[in-house]
Amino acid sequence: MPSSPAIETRGLRVVRGGAEVLHELDLDVPVGEITGLLGPSGCGKSTLMRAIVGVQIVQGGSVTVLGEAAGSAGLRARVGYVTQAPSVYLDLSVEENLRYFATIVRAAPARVEEVMRAVDIRQLAGRPVGALSGGQVARVSLATALLNEPPLLVLDEPTVGLDPVLRRDLWRTFRALADGGTTLLVSSHVMDEADRCDRILLMRDGSILATGTPADLRADTGADDLDGAFLALVERAEAGG
Protein backbone atom coordinates (compact mmCIF):
# COMPACT_ATOMS: atom_id res chain seq x y z
CA MET A 1 0.00 0.00 0.00
CA PRO A 2 1.53 3.32 -1.12
CA SER A 3 0.29 5.46 1.78
CA SER A 4 -1.84 4.92 4.84
CA PRO A 5 -5.53 4.71 3.92
CA ALA A 6 -7.95 7.61 4.39
CA ILE A 7 -10.33 5.29 6.21
CA GLU A 8 -9.47 2.07 7.98
CA THR A 9 -11.86 -0.09 9.97
CA ARG A 10 -10.87 -3.20 11.90
CA GLY A 11 -13.39 -5.56 13.45
CA LEU A 12 -16.09 -2.88 13.38
CA ARG A 13 -19.28 -4.04 15.06
CA VAL A 14 -22.48 -2.00 15.31
CA VAL A 15 -25.75 -3.00 16.94
CA ARG A 16 -28.90 -1.02 16.16
CA GLY A 17 -32.33 -1.76 17.56
CA GLY A 18 -31.11 -4.99 19.16
CA ALA A 19 -29.72 -6.49 15.94
CA GLU A 20 -26.11 -6.53 14.79
CA VAL A 21 -26.02 -4.56 11.52
CA LEU A 22 -22.25 -4.50 10.94
CA HIS A 23 -20.32 -7.72 11.58
CA GLU A 24 -16.58 -7.38 12.30
CA LEU A 25 -15.98 -5.15 9.30
CA ASP A 26 -12.42 -4.71 7.99
CA LEU A 27 -11.94 -2.26 5.15
CA ASP A 28 -9.54 0.31 3.72
CA VAL A 29 -10.43 3.34 1.64
CA PRO A 30 -7.43 4.75 -0.25
CA VAL A 31 -6.60 8.46 -0.39
CA GLY A 32 -7.56 10.62 -3.38
CA GLU A 33 -9.90 8.14 -5.04
CA ILE A 34 -13.62 7.72 -5.42
CA THR A 35 -14.67 4.63 -3.52
CA GLY A 36 -18.19 3.43 -4.19
CA LEU A 37 -20.01 1.73 -1.33
CA LEU A 38 -22.56 -0.41 -3.11
CA GLY A 39 -25.18 -2.77 -1.90
CA PRO A 40 -28.90 -3.20 -1.56
CA SER A 41 -31.04 -0.98 0.61
CA GLY A 42 -30.75 -1.96 4.27
CA CYS A 43 -27.35 -3.70 4.00
CA GLY A 44 -25.70 -1.29 6.46
CA LYS A 45 -24.19 1.34 4.14
CA SER A 46 -25.60 4.30 6.08
CA THR A 47 -24.59 2.81 9.41
CA LEU A 48 -21.04 2.26 8.15
CA MET A 49 -20.90 5.87 6.97
CA ARG A 50 -22.24 7.11 10.32
CA ALA A 51 -19.51 5.13 12.08
CA ILE A 52 -16.89 6.66 9.80
CA VAL A 53 -17.97 10.24 10.49
CA GLY A 54 -18.23 9.42 14.19
CA VAL A 55 -21.93 9.96 14.87
CA GLN A 56 -22.72 6.27 15.38
CA ILE A 57 -22.31 4.49 18.71
CA VAL A 58 -20.21 1.42 17.93
CA GLN A 59 -20.03 -1.81 19.91
CA GLY A 60 -16.57 -2.95 18.91
CA GLY A 61 -13.54 -2.58 16.68
CA SER A 62 -11.78 0.53 15.48
CA VAL A 63 -12.40 3.20 12.87
CA THR A 64 -9.45 5.37 11.88
CA VAL A 65 -10.07 8.36 9.64
CA LEU A 66 -7.21 10.49 8.23
CA GLY A 67 -4.99 9.05 10.95
CA GLU A 68 -7.29 9.91 13.86
CA ALA A 69 -9.98 7.98 15.71
CA ALA A 70 -13.35 8.56 14.03
CA GLY A 71 -15.40 11.26 15.72
CA SER A 72 -12.45 13.05 17.33
CA ALA A 73 -12.80 16.82 17.57
CA GLY A 74 -9.93 17.43 15.14
CA LEU A 75 -11.76 15.60 12.38
CA ARG A 76 -14.88 17.74 12.51
CA ALA A 77 -13.34 20.33 10.20
CA ARG A 78 -11.78 17.72 7.89
CA VAL A 79 -14.66 15.41 7.05
CA GLY A 80 -17.64 16.51 4.98
CA TYR A 81 -20.74 14.39 5.51
CA VAL A 82 -23.98 14.40 3.54
CA THR A 83 -26.85 12.29 4.82
CA GLN A 84 -29.96 11.19 2.96
CA ALA A 85 -32.03 13.53 5.17
CA PRO A 86 -32.06 17.12 3.84
CA SER A 87 -30.05 18.40 6.86
CA VAL A 88 -30.50 22.03 5.85
CA TYR A 89 -32.96 24.64 7.11
CA LEU A 90 -36.05 24.44 4.93
CA ASP A 91 -37.33 27.87 6.00
CA LEU A 92 -34.12 29.66 4.99
CA SER A 93 -32.91 30.45 1.50
CA VAL A 94 -30.13 28.47 -0.16
CA GLU A 95 -27.68 31.30 0.37
CA GLU A 96 -28.70 31.88 4.01
CA ASN A 97 -28.11 28.20 4.74
CA LEU A 98 -24.70 28.26 3.14
CA ARG A 99 -23.66 31.50 4.86
CA TYR A 100 -24.60 30.09 8.26
CA PHE A 101 -22.74 26.80 7.78
CA ALA A 102 -19.77 28.67 6.24
CA THR A 103 -19.36 30.58 9.51
CA ILE A 104 -19.61 27.38 11.55
CA VAL A 105 -16.92 25.56 9.51
CA ARG A 106 -14.79 28.74 9.20
CA ALA A 107 -14.95 28.80 5.40
CA ALA A 108 -14.12 32.04 3.58
CA PRO A 109 -17.31 33.96 2.62
CA ALA A 110 -16.35 33.65 -1.07
CA ARG A 111 -16.74 29.87 -0.80
CA VAL A 112 -20.54 30.26 -0.66
CA GLU A 113 -20.54 31.53 -4.25
CA GLU A 114 -18.04 28.85 -5.34
CA VAL A 115 -19.92 25.87 -3.93
CA MET A 116 -23.21 27.10 -5.40
CA ARG A 117 -21.56 27.15 -8.80
CA ALA A 118 -19.90 23.77 -8.22
CA VAL A 119 -23.25 22.01 -7.78
CA ASP A 120 -25.16 24.32 -10.14
CA ILE A 121 -27.56 25.95 -7.70
CA ARG A 122 -26.40 29.57 -8.17
CA GLN A 123 -29.73 30.44 -9.80
CA LEU A 124 -31.58 29.16 -6.69
CA ALA A 125 -29.60 31.29 -4.21
CA GLY A 126 -32.53 33.37 -2.98
CA ARG A 127 -35.15 30.62 -2.94
CA PRO A 128 -36.30 29.07 0.35
CA VAL A 129 -35.02 25.49 0.49
CA GLY A 130 -38.49 24.24 1.43
CA ALA A 131 -39.76 25.30 -2.00
CA LEU A 132 -37.14 23.29 -3.90
CA SER A 133 -37.39 19.80 -5.38
CA GLY A 134 -35.81 16.81 -3.65
CA GLY A 135 -32.87 16.79 -6.05
CA GLN A 136 -32.24 20.49 -5.54
CA VAL A 137 -32.34 20.11 -1.75
CA ALA A 138 -29.84 17.24 -2.06
CA ARG A 139 -27.48 19.55 -3.94
CA VAL A 140 -27.84 22.29 -1.31
CA SER A 141 -26.89 19.70 1.28
CA LEU A 142 -23.91 18.62 -0.83
CA ALA A 143 -22.82 22.25 -1.31
CA THR A 144 -22.81 22.64 2.48
CA ALA A 145 -20.37 19.76 2.83
CA LEU A 146 -18.04 21.30 0.22
CA LEU A 147 -17.76 24.69 1.98
CA ASN A 148 -14.52 24.12 3.87
CA GLU A 149 -12.95 21.89 1.20
CA PRO A 150 -12.58 18.86 3.48
CA PRO A 151 -9.98 16.26 2.41
CA LEU A 152 -12.59 13.50 2.95
CA LEU A 153 -16.18 13.55 1.74
CA VAL A 154 -18.66 10.91 2.90
CA LEU A 155 -21.78 11.05 0.74
CA ASP A 156 -24.77 8.86 1.47
CA GLU A 157 -26.73 8.22 -1.75
CA PRO A 158 -26.11 11.71 -3.18
CA THR A 159 -27.61 10.94 -6.59
CA VAL A 160 -30.80 9.15 -5.55
CA GLY A 161 -33.85 10.50 -7.37
CA LEU A 162 -31.87 12.78 -9.70
CA ASP A 163 -32.38 12.88 -13.43
CA PRO A 164 -29.62 11.37 -15.60
CA VAL A 165 -28.18 14.75 -16.63
CA LEU A 166 -27.84 15.90 -13.05
CA ARG A 167 -26.35 12.56 -12.02
CA ARG A 168 -23.76 12.83 -14.76
CA ASP A 169 -22.96 16.41 -13.70
CA LEU A 170 -22.62 15.42 -10.06
CA TRP A 171 -20.29 12.55 -10.90
CA ARG A 172 -18.19 15.03 -12.91
CA THR A 173 -18.05 17.21 -9.80
CA PHE A 174 -16.95 14.20 -7.72
CA ARG A 175 -14.28 13.35 -10.31
CA ALA A 176 -12.98 16.92 -10.30
CA LEU A 177 -12.77 16.80 -6.49
CA ALA A 178 -10.90 13.49 -6.57
CA ASP A 179 -8.52 14.89 -9.19
CA GLY A 180 -7.86 17.73 -6.76
CA GLY A 181 -6.83 15.21 -4.08
CA THR A 182 -10.10 14.78 -2.18
CA THR A 183 -11.01 11.29 -1.00
CA LEU A 184 -14.64 10.41 -1.65
CA LEU A 185 -16.72 7.61 -0.21
CA VAL A 186 -20.02 7.53 -2.11
CA SER A 187 -22.82 5.09 -1.39
CA SER A 188 -25.42 3.95 -3.87
CA HIS A 189 -27.85 1.10 -4.27
CA VAL A 190 -27.75 1.54 -8.05
CA MET A 191 -25.12 -0.80 -9.44
CA ASP A 192 -24.67 1.11 -12.70
CA GLU A 193 -23.06 3.96 -10.76
CA ALA A 194 -20.22 1.63 -9.84
CA ASP A 195 -18.41 2.20 -13.12
CA ARG A 196 -17.88 5.83 -12.20
CA CYS A 197 -15.86 4.79 -9.12
CA ASP A 198 -12.16 3.97 -8.92
CA ARG A 199 -12.81 1.26 -6.41
CA ILE A 200 -15.83 -0.55 -5.09
CA LEU A 201 -16.84 -1.97 -1.76
CA LEU A 202 -19.68 -4.41 -2.33
CA MET A 203 -21.74 -4.80 0.79
CA ARG A 204 -24.45 -7.24 1.80
CA ASP A 205 -26.12 -7.93 5.16
CA GLY A 206 -23.57 -5.99 7.17
CA SER A 207 -20.49 -7.59 5.63
CA ILE A 208 -18.16 -6.66 2.80
CA LEU A 209 -18.76 -9.10 -0.06
CA ALA A 210 -15.90 -7.97 -2.29
CA THR A 211 -13.55 -5.08 -3.00
CA GLY A 212 -11.63 -4.02 -6.08
CA THR A 213 -11.86 -1.91 -9.19
CA PRO A 214 -15.01 -2.32 -11.31
CA ALA A 215 -12.90 -4.12 -13.96
CA ASP A 216 -11.44 -6.49 -11.33
CA LEU A 217 -14.88 -7.45 -10.11
CA ARG A 218 -16.16 -8.14 -13.59
CA ALA A 219 -13.08 -10.17 -14.50
CA ASP A 220 -13.18 -12.07 -11.22
CA THR A 221 -16.80 -13.12 -11.68
CA GLY A 222 -16.94 -13.31 -15.46
CA ALA A 223 -20.01 -11.12 -15.40
CA ASP A 224 -20.74 -8.45 -18.00
CA ASP A 225 -22.08 -5.89 -15.60
CA LEU A 226 -21.88 -5.26 -11.89
CA ASP A 227 -25.40 -6.46 -11.21
CA GLY A 228 -24.24 -9.80 -12.60
CA ALA A 229 -21.02 -9.62 -10.60
CA PHE A 230 -22.99 -8.92 -7.43
CA LEU A 231 -25.23 -11.93 -8.04
CA ALA A 232 -22.25 -14.17 -8.78
CA LEU A 233 -20.54 -13.08 -5.58
CA VAL A 234 -23.67 -13.65 -3.49
CA GLU A 235 -24.02 -17.14 -4.96
CA ARG A 236 -20.36 -17.88 -4.35
CA ALA A 237 -20.61 -16.69 -0.74
CA GLU A 238 -23.70 -18.81 -0.14
CA ALA A 239 -22.15 -21.87 -1.75
CA GLY A 240 -19.05 -21.42 0.38
CA GLY A 241 -21.24 -21.40 3.51
Place this chain on the structure above:
Amino acid sequence: MRPDATLATAGRVLRQLRRDPRTVALLLVVPCLLEILLKYVLDGQPGTFDRIGGPLLGLFPFITMFLVTSITMLRERTTGTLERLMAMPIAKMDLLLGYGLAFGVMAALQAALTTTVAFGLLDLSATGSEADVVVFAIANALLGMSLGLFVSAFANTEFQAVQFLPAMVFPQLLLCGLLVPRDQMADVLDAASSVLPLTYAYEGLQRVTTGPGFDSTAWRDLAIVLAVTVLALALGATTLRRRTG
Protein backbone atom coordinates in the same frame (compact mmCIF):
# COMPACT_ATOMS: atom_id res chain seq x y z
CA MET B 1 -16.36 28.28 22.61
CA ARG B 2 -16.60 30.61 19.63
CA PRO B 3 -18.49 33.92 19.76
CA ASP B 4 -18.76 33.98 15.94
CA ALA B 5 -20.56 30.63 15.95
CA THR B 6 -22.87 31.80 18.75
CA LEU B 7 -23.76 35.03 16.93
CA ALA B 8 -24.22 33.23 13.61
CA THR B 9 -26.59 30.77 15.31
CA ALA B 10 -28.58 33.58 16.93
CA GLY B 11 -28.84 35.35 13.57
CA ARG B 12 -29.91 32.15 11.88
CA VAL B 13 -32.66 31.43 14.45
CA LEU B 14 -33.98 35.02 14.17
CA ARG B 15 -33.94 34.78 10.38
CA GLN B 16 -35.95 31.56 10.59
CA LEU B 17 -38.49 33.32 12.83
CA ARG B 18 -38.69 36.24 10.40
CA ARG B 19 -39.61 33.79 7.63
CA ASP B 20 -42.63 32.90 9.72
CA PRO B 21 -44.39 36.25 10.28
CA ARG B 22 -47.53 34.60 11.59
CA THR B 23 -45.63 33.04 14.49
CA VAL B 24 -43.97 36.38 15.24
CA ALA B 25 -47.35 38.13 15.16
CA LEU B 26 -48.81 35.51 17.50
CA LEU B 27 -45.84 35.83 19.84
CA LEU B 28 -46.24 39.59 20.05
CA VAL B 29 -49.98 40.15 19.79
CA VAL B 30 -51.51 37.28 21.76
CA PRO B 31 -50.04 38.29 25.16
CA CYS B 32 -51.33 41.86 24.62
CA LEU B 33 -54.81 40.61 23.78
CA LEU B 34 -54.80 38.29 26.79
CA GLU B 35 -53.79 41.18 29.03
CA ILE B 36 -56.66 43.27 27.64
CA LEU B 37 -59.06 40.37 28.13
CA LEU B 38 -57.88 39.96 31.71
CA LYS B 39 -58.45 43.65 32.41
CA TYR B 40 -62.11 43.44 31.37
CA VAL B 41 -62.76 40.03 32.92
CA LEU B 42 -61.67 41.52 36.25
CA ASP B 43 -63.58 44.75 35.73
CA GLY B 44 -65.96 44.03 38.59
CA GLN B 45 -63.16 43.25 41.07
CA PRO B 46 -61.20 46.42 41.71
CA GLY B 47 -57.57 45.81 42.55
CA THR B 48 -57.39 42.26 41.19
CA PHE B 49 -56.05 43.33 37.80
CA ASP B 50 -53.25 45.27 39.52
CA ARG B 51 -52.48 42.23 41.67
CA ILE B 52 -52.14 39.58 38.92
CA GLY B 53 -51.93 41.65 35.72
CA GLY B 54 -48.36 42.75 36.41
CA PRO B 55 -46.91 39.33 37.27
CA LEU B 56 -48.69 37.78 34.27
CA LEU B 57 -46.80 40.19 31.98
CA GLY B 58 -43.59 38.57 33.07
CA LEU B 59 -44.91 35.02 32.84
CA PHE B 60 -46.15 35.17 29.21
CA PRO B 61 -42.61 35.01 27.78
CA PHE B 62 -41.89 31.92 29.87
CA ILE B 63 -44.82 30.08 28.33
CA THR B 64 -44.34 31.16 24.73
CA MET B 65 -40.58 30.68 24.65
CA PHE B 66 -40.91 27.22 26.19
CA LEU B 67 -43.22 26.22 23.39
CA VAL B 68 -41.36 27.86 20.50
CA THR B 69 -37.97 26.56 21.62
CA SER B 70 -39.03 22.98 22.21
CA ILE B 71 -40.56 22.79 18.72
CA THR B 72 -37.62 24.54 17.03
CA MET B 73 -35.07 22.24 18.66
CA LEU B 74 -37.19 19.19 17.87
CA ARG B 75 -37.17 20.22 14.21
CA GLU B 76 -33.42 20.64 14.40
CA ARG B 77 -33.21 17.04 15.62
CA THR B 78 -35.68 15.50 13.15
CA THR B 79 -34.49 17.21 9.95
CA GLY B 80 -30.88 16.15 10.49
CA THR B 81 -29.47 19.65 10.91
CA LEU B 82 -28.52 18.90 14.52
CA GLU B 83 -26.57 15.81 13.44
CA ARG B 84 -24.84 17.88 10.77
CA LEU B 85 -23.93 20.60 13.29
CA MET B 86 -22.67 17.98 15.76
CA ALA B 87 -20.32 16.71 13.03
CA MET B 88 -18.99 20.27 12.58
CA PRO B 89 -16.55 22.31 14.67
CA ILE B 90 -19.16 23.98 16.89
CA ALA B 91 -19.38 23.61 20.68
CA LYS B 92 -22.73 22.57 22.11
CA MET B 93 -22.76 25.70 24.24
CA ASP B 94 -22.26 27.90 21.16
CA LEU B 95 -25.43 26.42 19.74
CA LEU B 96 -27.40 26.75 22.99
CA LEU B 97 -26.20 30.29 23.69
CA GLY B 98 -27.10 31.24 20.13
CA TYR B 99 -30.61 30.04 20.81
CA GLY B 100 -30.63 31.93 24.12
CA LEU B 101 -29.56 35.15 22.44
CA ALA B 102 -32.18 34.91 19.70
CA PHE B 103 -35.05 34.08 22.02
CA GLY B 104 -33.82 36.66 24.53
CA VAL B 105 -34.23 39.31 21.80
CA MET B 106 -37.74 38.02 21.01
CA ALA B 107 -38.62 38.05 24.71
CA ALA B 108 -37.42 41.63 25.09
CA LEU B 109 -39.65 42.68 22.18
CA GLN B 110 -42.61 40.77 23.54
CA ALA B 111 -42.15 42.13 27.05
CA ALA B 112 -41.64 45.71 25.89
CA LEU B 113 -44.84 45.57 23.86
CA THR B 114 -47.01 43.91 26.53
CA THR B 115 -45.80 46.20 29.32
CA THR B 116 -46.39 49.26 27.14
CA VAL B 117 -49.94 48.08 26.49
CA ALA B 118 -50.55 47.19 30.14
CA PHE B 119 -49.13 50.34 31.70
CA GLY B 120 -50.04 52.78 28.94
CA LEU B 121 -53.40 51.53 27.73
CA LEU B 122 -54.81 49.50 30.58
CA ASP B 123 -53.68 51.78 33.46
CA LEU B 124 -51.93 48.98 35.29
CA SER B 125 -50.29 50.43 38.37
CA ALA B 126 -47.13 49.06 39.87
CA THR B 127 -44.65 50.07 42.56
CA GLY B 128 -41.66 49.37 40.37
CA SER B 129 -40.92 50.60 36.88
CA GLU B 130 -41.85 49.03 33.57
CA ALA B 131 -38.20 48.21 33.08
CA ASP B 132 -38.23 46.01 36.21
CA VAL B 133 -41.02 43.95 34.69
CA VAL B 134 -39.15 43.70 31.39
CA VAL B 135 -36.03 42.45 33.19
CA PHE B 136 -38.01 39.64 34.81
CA ALA B 137 -39.82 38.93 31.55
CA ILE B 138 -36.50 38.39 29.75
CA ALA B 139 -35.16 36.21 32.57
CA ASN B 140 -38.36 34.15 32.46
CA ALA B 141 -38.15 33.84 28.69
CA LEU B 142 -34.61 32.46 29.04
CA LEU B 143 -35.85 30.05 31.71
CA GLY B 144 -38.68 28.90 29.41
CA MET B 145 -36.22 28.55 26.54
CA SER B 146 -33.73 26.46 28.49
CA LEU B 147 -36.45 24.16 29.85
CA GLY B 148 -37.92 23.88 26.34
CA LEU B 149 -34.52 22.91 24.93
CA PHE B 150 -34.11 20.30 27.62
CA VAL B 151 -37.52 18.65 27.24
CA SER B 152 -37.31 18.61 23.44
CA ALA B 153 -34.85 15.75 23.85
CA PHE B 154 -37.67 13.63 25.26
CA ALA B 155 -40.13 14.29 22.45
CA ASN B 156 -40.08 12.39 19.17
CA THR B 157 -42.91 14.30 17.52
CA GLU B 158 -44.32 17.81 17.65
CA PHE B 159 -47.48 16.41 19.25
CA GLN B 160 -45.43 15.17 22.17
CA ALA B 161 -43.51 18.44 22.42
CA VAL B 162 -46.75 20.44 22.65
CA GLN B 163 -47.98 18.17 25.45
CA PHE B 164 -44.95 19.07 27.55
CA LEU B 165 -46.48 22.51 27.98
CA PRO B 166 -49.39 21.39 30.19
CA ALA B 167 -47.14 18.80 31.83
CA MET B 168 -44.22 21.09 32.71
CA VAL B 169 -45.73 24.56 32.79
CA PHE B 170 -49.28 24.35 34.13
CA PRO B 171 -48.37 22.75 37.49
CA GLN B 172 -45.84 25.52 38.04
CA LEU B 173 -48.43 28.17 37.19
CA LEU B 174 -50.89 26.61 39.64
CA LEU B 175 -48.35 26.35 42.44
CA CYS B 176 -46.37 29.56 42.02
CA GLY B 177 -48.71 31.69 44.13
CA LEU B 178 -50.52 33.45 41.31
CA LEU B 179 -53.91 31.86 42.02
CA VAL B 180 -53.59 31.24 45.73
CA PRO B 181 -50.88 32.68 47.98
CA ARG B 182 -48.40 29.94 48.83
CA ASP B 183 -48.86 30.29 52.61
CA GLN B 184 -52.52 29.35 52.15
CA MET B 185 -51.67 26.11 50.34
CA ALA B 186 -51.38 22.68 51.95
CA ASP B 187 -47.87 22.20 53.36
CA VAL B 188 -46.93 19.58 50.82
CA LEU B 189 -47.92 21.85 47.93
CA ASP B 190 -46.09 24.77 49.47
CA ALA B 191 -43.00 22.57 49.78
CA ALA B 192 -43.36 21.45 46.18
CA SER B 193 -43.68 25.03 44.99
CA SER B 194 -40.45 25.97 46.76
CA VAL B 195 -38.41 23.76 44.41
CA LEU B 196 -40.09 25.02 41.21
CA PRO B 197 -38.38 27.89 39.41
CA LEU B 198 -41.59 29.67 38.35
CA THR B 199 -42.38 30.25 42.05
CA TYR B 200 -39.39 32.59 42.26
CA ALA B 201 -40.14 34.16 38.91
CA TYR B 202 -43.61 35.02 40.20
CA GLU B 203 -42.39 36.17 43.60
CA GLY B 204 -39.90 38.56 42.02
CA LEU B 205 -42.50 39.91 39.61
CA GLN B 206 -44.95 40.36 42.43
CA ARG B 207 -42.42 42.37 44.44
CA VAL B 208 -41.65 44.75 41.58
CA THR B 209 -45.31 45.23 40.64
CA THR B 210 -47.39 45.26 43.83
CA GLY B 211 -44.79 44.67 46.52
CA PRO B 212 -41.98 46.81 47.89
CA GLY B 213 -40.15 47.05 44.53
CA PHE B 214 -36.80 45.70 43.39
CA ASP B 215 -35.58 44.73 46.87
CA SER B 216 -33.07 42.11 47.94
CA THR B 217 -35.70 39.36 47.75
CA ALA B 218 -36.45 40.32 44.15
CA TRP B 219 -32.72 40.21 43.36
CA ARG B 220 -32.47 36.79 45.00
CA ASP B 221 -35.47 35.61 42.94
CA LEU B 222 -33.85 36.88 39.75
CA ALA B 223 -30.62 35.08 40.66
CA ILE B 224 -32.52 31.82 41.26
CA VAL B 225 -34.31 32.08 37.91
CA LEU B 226 -31.00 32.67 36.11
CA ALA B 227 -29.27 29.86 38.01
CA VAL B 228 -31.99 27.37 37.06
CA THR B 229 -31.70 28.61 33.46
CA VAL B 230 -27.99 27.84 33.45
CA LEU B 231 -28.63 24.44 35.06
CA ALA B 232 -31.28 23.57 32.44
CA LEU B 233 -28.93 24.69 29.65
CA ALA B 234 -26.19 22.45 31.04
CA LEU B 235 -28.66 19.56 31.19
CA GLY B 236 -29.81 20.47 27.67
CA ALA B 237 -26.20 20.30 26.47
CA THR B 238 -25.93 16.73 27.74
CA THR B 239 -28.93 15.78 25.58
CA LEU B 240 -27.15 17.02 22.44
CA ARG B 241 -25.27 13.87 21.58
CA ARG B 242 -22.52 13.81 18.99
CA ARG B 243 -22.97 10.05 18.77
CA THR B 244 -26.32 8.28 18.68
CA GLY B 245 -27.43 4.68 18.27
